[in-house]
Amino acid sequence: MGSASRAISCLCCPCRCLFSCLCSILVSLAVTLGLLALALYLILKPRMIAATVDSASLSQFALSASSTLAYDLNVTMTVRNPNTRVGLYYDDVQALASYEGQRFGYAPLDAFYQGTGAATKLAPGFRGTQLLQGDVAAAQFRQQQSAGRFDVDVDLNAKLRVKFWAFKAHGPNAKITCTLSVPVPVPAAASASPFQPTDCKVWF
Structure with missing residues (x-):
């Protein structure tokens, strides 16, 4: 044993x-x-990207009887790299516009690089027509039109690359979400208060 x-x-x-x-x-x-x-x-010492929509205006935002949205939206925004030691490359940059959870606009933007502490101005524009689904969206449209302001979401998506000294590496995908309150198109907006600059949320 x-x-x-x-x-x-x-x-x-x-x-x-x-x-x-x-x-x-x-x-x-x-x-x-x-x-x-x-x-x-x-x-x-990495810090979060900061983004602000400086201006947003609607030259056209009309909903037909068949729920087709005709739109002409122009946005200017500032994206900042607050890092003091990291540069950022933004690739595959896309701007998306949506209303009541339904996307109606798409605008590809040029790739760009931000050095440390740099800020970049972007000006996506959205024009065209899009069918909106559901009676709720139509009801919200009429209510907001009467109130003189439309609630529109503008998102910016990009693939990031990070630069530190001479080293470069793939970073996360960034999504910048901006919830905007945009005055109705002129001349109806003549009596409406102007657009207020709006800070955006950044997600990775």
């Missing part, structure tokens, strides 16, 4: 040693990666 136990123990010990070594390596690797990530964070 004793001989059998010793034999089993001899067979198991190498496996235990291997498992213990693997655990030690994995723990050491996790700690090293964690310390490296912390060091990079302290060195780079």
Whole structure:
């Protein structure tokens, strides 16, 4: 019985040693990666992108009896890179406009680069027609038209690349969401209050 136990123990010990070594390596690797990530964070001190819609105007925003929306929306916005040590490349930049949760406009924009602390002006424009679904959207349209302002959402999507010194790396996808209250088109908007600059939310 004793001989059998010793034999089993001899067979198991190498496996235990291997498992213990693997655990030690994995723990050491996790700690090293964690310390490296912390060091990079302290060195780079990354900060969130900031975005503001400076102006928004509607030359046309009309809903037909068949629920077809005819629109002409112009927006100017400022996107800022508040980081002092990280430059940002914006690729595949797309601007989207939606009303009552339904997208009605799309505008591709040129890729651009922002150095540290830089700000970039963008001016997406949306023109065309789009069918709106549902009676709720039509009811909201009539109510907001009477109130003199339309609630429109403008989103900006982009793929980011990060630059630190001479190093470049792929970053996250950024989504900038702007909820706007835009005066109805002129001349109906003659008595309406002007558009107020609006801060946007940034998501990764």
